[in-house]
Structure formats: structure tokens, C-alpha cells
Amino acid sequence: MQNILVVQSLTKKFDNFTAVNDISFNVEKGSIFAFLGPNGAGKSTTIKMLTTVLKPTSGEISINGFDVLKEQNKARESFGIVFQDNSLDEDLTAYENMVYHAVVYKVPKTERAERIQKALAIVGLCDRWSDYVKKYSGGMKRRLEIARSLVHYPKIIFLDEPTVGLDPQTRNAIWSHIRKLNEEQKITVFLTTHYMEEAEAIANNVAIIDHGKIIESGTVEEIKKRTKTELLEEAFLKLTGRDIRDDDNGANKQKMMRGLGRMR
Amino acid sequence: MMIEIIYILCLRQLKHYWRSKARLIGSLGQPLLFMIAFGFGFGPMYTRANGGANYINFLTPGIVTMAILFTAVFSGLEIIWDRQFGFLKEILVAPISRTEIMIGKTFGGAIIAMIQGLIMLSMTYLFGFRISNLGSLWMGLIFMFLIAIFFSGLGLTIASKMEDMQGFQMILNFLIMPIFFLSGALFPLQNLPYAIYLISRIDPLTYGVDGLRGSIAGVSTFGIYNDLVAISSLSVLICAIGTVLFLKIEA
Ligand SMILES: Nc1ncnc2c1ncn2[C@@H]1O[C@H](COP(=O)(O)OP(=O)(O)O)[C@@H](O)[C@H]1O
Ligand SMILES: [Mg+2]
Numbered sequence: 001m002q003n004i005l006v007v008q009s010l011t012k013k014f015d016n017f018t019a020v021n022d023i024s025f026n027v028e029k030g031s032i033f034a035f036l037g038p039n040g041a042g043k044s045t046t047i048k049m050l051t052t053v054l055k056p057t058s059g060e061i062s063i064n065g066f067d068v069l070k071e072q073n074k075a076r077e078s079f080g081i082v083f084q085d086n087s088l089d090e091d092l093t094a095y096e097n098m099v100y101h102a103v104v105y106k107v108p109k110t111e112r113a114e115r116i117q118k119a120l121a122i123v124g125l126c127d128r129w130s131d132y133v134k135k136y137s138g139g140m141k142r143r144l145e146i147a148r149s150l151v152h153y154p155k156i157i158f159l160d161e162p163t164v165g166l167d168p169q170t171r172n173a174i175w176s177h178i179r180k181l182n183e184e185q186k187i188t189v190f191l192t193t194h195y196m197e198e199a200e201a202i203a204n205n206v207a208i209i210d211h212g213k214i215i216e217s218g219t220v221e222e223i224k225k226r227t228k229t230e231l232l233e234e235a236f237l238k239l240t241g242r243d244i245r246d247d248d249n250g251a252n253k254q255k256m257m258r259g260l261g262r263m264r
Numbered sequence: 265m266m267i268e269i270i271y272i273l274c275l276r277q278l279k280h281y282w283r284s285k286a287r288l289i290g291s292l293g294q295p296l297l298f299m300i301a302f303g304f305g306f307g308p309m310y311t312r313a314n315g316g317a318n319y320i321n322f323l324t325p326g327i328v329t330m331a332i333l334f335t336a337v338f339s340g341l342e343i344i345w346d347r348q349f350g351f352l353k354e355i356l357v358a359p360i361s362r363t364e365i366m367i368g369k370t371f372g373g374a375i376i377a378m379i380q381g382l383i384m385l386s387m388t389y390l391f392g393f394r395i396s397n398l399g400s401l402w403m404g405l406i407f408m409f410l411i412a413i414f415f416s417g418l419g420l421t422i423a424s425k426m427e428d429m430q431g432f433q434m435i436l437n438f439l440i441m442p443i444f445f446l447s448g449a450l451f452p453l454q455n456l457p458y459a460i461y462l463i464s465r466i467d468p469l470t471y472g473v474d475g476l477r478g479s480i481a482g483v484s485t486f487g488i489y490n491d492l493v494a495i496s497s498l499s500v501l502i503c504a505i506g507t508v509l510f511l512k513i514e515a
Contacts (some may be wrong), residue, residue: 048515050381050512051357052356052357053356053514053515054514054515055351055359055514060367073359073360073361073362074360075360076357076358076359077359081357083350083353085350085353086349086350087350087351087352087353087354088350088354089276089349089350089351089352089354090325091283091284092279094274096279097280099272100272100276100354101354101358103269103272104269104270104272104359105358105359105362106359128285
């Protein structure tokens with residue numbers, strides 16, 4: 001199988017704190033890849049480097065055969081991205097957000113309306129296209145971001161916790177959209193999530209990251225076998241320990257937690 | 265393609281601008297208020313001190329400049345808002361180079377500021393201002409545009425170094441306000457204490473105002489062509505600095 005994403009020795013340091021520490025992995029074309037880890041493990045930082053928003057301290061990334069650091073624009077055309085936090089312009093309507101995206105991604109003028117229409121249909125937002133985004137609910141914003149990331153026909157889509165904070169109905173709807181994209185449009189999916197049962201249900205391959213290091217990777221079955229567990233969630237807890245992680249961006253707290261972890 | 269990107273960046277800013285009525289009214293209302301307060305307040309004094317010269321003619325280029333200055337700086341600083349509310353990430357992952365974004369945003373901001381300046385210029389007709397020589401109006405438009413480019417670029421340059429909205433007030437009070445007041449927009453730069461005189465000479469806006477005044481009101485201190493060289497080279501300089509800083513921006 002061909003790899004659409006190849007990551008080699010990727011590292012990101014913030015001052016003295018190493019958020020991502022020399023990780024390497026591949027993602028197969030057409031697969032659904034789940035990148036799992038506790039809060040502060042380095043998932044979002046990794047995704048930001050993969051998508052050219054952050055500059056890596058060192059390492060190499062290739063997406064769809066393009067060097068992400070050297071052929072940035074080619075790489076950017078190849079992926080779609082839904083960030084963990086909002087990246088919509090709430091003062092514009094849903095449709096205006098989509099048009100902005102289509103123009104900066106150089107979608108031919110004649111195809112814009114149709115592509116936007118289709119992308120909105122995939123996530124069930126066709127009848128709300130003219131609303132201001134600030135009037136959308138959290139779930140609708142998430143779905144709109146997914147729709148937007150599809151307008152330029154990406155080969156791979158990155159989804160950073162696409163279902164966090166949403167009710168079960170919306171979560172199910174989003175996962176079924178994602179599965180449909182993968183099956184019907186053959187888009188490779190790279191996702192992170194906190195919900196292990198969701199990852200287990202959808203992913204072909206999994207990598208588990210903690211403290212900036214990949215500590216386990218393989219198919220769900222392989223990981224369960226190796227950790228002698230029944231569920232991915234148990235395997236995850238076994239691998240990453242049971243201490244609670246802070247959900248903030250304080251590198252110091254992380255360091256302190258790590259110190260405490262070692263003391264025990 | 266570049267044209268289209270400038271167009272969409274500009275359109276987005278225009279929509280923000282048009283939809284936020286407070287901003288729209290504020291950015292036209294403030295210069296208008298200055299026009300009234302200074303025009304009627306200082307007018308008679310100026311006329312007496314300058315042997316009958318018309319203060320409205322002196323003031324108008326300053327007021328037009330004011331409208332352009334604030335709109336341009338704010339549209340450049342808008343990227344701080346984009347950072348705060350997350351849209352910056354969408355800007356940065358798009359398959360366009362940082363240089364193109366910088367150029368697109370600078371022009372986008374400048375065009376909006378230019379529109380603002382033109383609205384203001386037509387309003388000054390209500391106060392009795394008349395362009396001294398319609399033939400040199402095009403030169404005035406060039407100055408207005410260069411002022412707009414400079415300050416839109418300056419706003420972006422500052423914004424690319426600013427993490428959040430704190431410090432925004434500082435920039436306004438200790439950079440933009442002094443630039444405006446010491447540029448000669450409101451009063452002639454004559455018989456000033458030496459320190460202020462010096463500052464006014466390194467104030468980029470001084471040359472913008474003087475050039476605009478020379479073009480539409482027929483009076484200039486340094487000569488229109490010197491002003492033109494000064495403000496255009498400063499615009500190029502600030503855009504170059506801005507581009508370098510913008511290359512390093514992360515979200
Ligand atoms: N801009 C930044 N400056 C300093 N530290 C950061 C920054 N961004 C993230 N971090 C730190 O890097 C670590 C990884 O963060 P992140 O990648 O967001 O984790 P995750 O997405 O796995 O929850 C955290 O400890 C976080 O505090
Ligand atoms: Mg995260």
C-alpha cells in the first residue's frame with residue numbers, strides 16, 4: 001500500500017519544552033488513521049506542523065508526495081483540515097466562508113457553486129447556507145468546517161477532535177459523514193479523538209502518543225493483543241497511565257505533572 | 265489569480281466593515297468631529313495669524329488623511345482579531361504564500377481606507393472646501409493611496425508581532441496618535457520647539473499630508489515630488505519589513 005503521509009523524526013520545541021519528540025510514522029492511502037493521546041500529549045502540535053501552521057524544530061514531512069516544508073503550497077492543496085478550535089469567520093455567512101475558501105484554494109469559478117453545494121449537502125447544511133456562522137450551534141460549526149475542508153477536493157483530511165463537546169446524535173452524524181467520505185470519495189482520514197470507543201469503531205490504524213513520544217502503533221487488533229486487553233480504551237489507559245492531565249497550554253504544568261508521575 | 269485573492273481578502277474586510285455599523289460610523293464620525301471642532305474652533309485664529317488664509321483649505325487634507333490613517337491601521341490590525349477568533353489558521357493553511365497574503369491584505373486594507381478617504385473628501389465640500397486645481401487631483405489620489413498602503417502595511421507589521429489585543433491601546437495612544445498629531449495634519453509645523461520639530465520630520469505621515477495638501481489645496485512645505493519620494497519609499501520599506509515578519513507568523 002502507498003503512503004500518503006510520511007513523517008520522519010518530527011520534533012517541536014517551545015523554548016525548552018519539547019512538545020513533540022522525534023516521532024515517525026506513515027499513513028496509508030485510503031485508510032482511517034487515529035492519533036490518540038491524553039491532553040497535552042502533542043496531538044494538536046503535530047497536526048499544526050503537518051499542516052504548515054507551525055514550523056517544526058526538526059524532522060521531515062511528506063504529504064501526497066510533496067515535501068511539506070519545501071513545497072508548501074502543493075502540500076496545502078492536497079489536504080483538508082479541521083482544527084481543534086474554531087477557524088470560521090463568524091461574522092460571515094456559512095456560504096461566504098465557503099466562497100472565501102474556494103477562491104483562496106483556486107477552485108475554478110465555474111465549479112465553485114456546485115462544489116460548495118455538494119459539500120454542504122454531505123454534512124446536511126444545505127438549508128442553512130445563508131445564515132451567519134455566529135448563529136450556528138457548536139455541532140453545525142463543526143460540520144461546516146468539515147464541509148469547507150472538502151471544497152478543494154483534498155486527498156487527505158485532518159480532523160483534530162472533530163466531535164469534542166458535541167451531543168451523541170451530532171457525534172454519530174459526524175462519524176457517519178467521515179466514514180462516507182472515506183468510503184465513497186476515497187479520502188484518507190487522519191483524526192484525533194478522546195473517545196476511544198469511537199476510534200476503535202472507525203480507525204484502521206492507530207498511533208498512541210504521550211509526552212510527545214509515540215508509545216504504540218498498529219491496527220486496533222494488534223494493539224489490543226500486545227497489551228493483552230479487550231478494548232482500545234483499556235489498552236490506552238494501560239499505556240498512558242491513569243493520572244489526569246490538565247487541559248491547558250501551560251508547559252510548566254505539564255512538566256510538573258511529569259515530575260510527579262516519575263516520583264510515584 | 266493574485267487579483268482574485270486581493271479581491272476576496274478585500275471583500276471580506278469590506279463586509280466586516282459594512283456590517284459593523286459602530287465601526288463605520290466611528291471611522292467617519294471621528295474625522296467629521298475633528299473637522300467641525302477644529303474648523304470652527306481654530307479657523308478664525310488661523311485666518312488672523314496667516315494674513316487671511318483659509319483654514320478649511322489647510323485642514324481638509326489633514327482630515328482626509330485622518331480618515332485614511334485610522335481605517336488603514338485598523339484593517340491591518342484586524343489580523344490580531346483573526347488570531348484571537350481562530351480565522352488566522354484558515355488564512356495560513358491556504359495554498360498561497362505568506363508574501364501573497366501580506367500583499368493581498370495590505371492592498372485590501374488600503375482600498376478600504378481609500379474609499380473612506382474619498383467619502384471624507386467629498387464631505388468636506390459641505391464645509392466649503394474646494395480643490396484648488398482639479399488637474400492635480402490625480403496626484404492627490406496617489407498620495408491618499410500611498411498613505412493608505414503605508415498604514416495598512418504598518419498595521420499588519422505590528423499585528424504580526426502581537427499575540428493578543430493587549431497592547432492595542434498602547435499602539436493607538438503612543439504610536440498612531442502621535443503620528444497623527446505631529447504630522448501637521450491639523451496645524452502648521454512652524455515655530456515649534458526643536459524636539460517636536462525633529463519628531464515631525466521623521467514622522468512618515470508628515471510627507472503624506474504635505475503632499476496631499478500640495479496636490480489638492482495647493483500649498484506644500486517640502487514640494488510634492490520630495491513628498492512623493494519620501495512616502496513611497498517608506499511604504500516600500502514598511503511592506504518589506506512586514507513581509508519578513510509575516511513569514512514567521514504562526515497560529
Ligand atoms: N504555543 C505554545 N507554546 C508553548 N507550549 C505549547 C504551545 N502549544 C502547545 N504547547 C504545549 O505543548 C504540549 C502539547 O500540546 P497539544 O499539542 O495542544 O496537546 P494535545 O493536542 O495532545 O492535547 C502541551 O503541554 C502544551 O501546553
Ligand atoms: Mg489538541
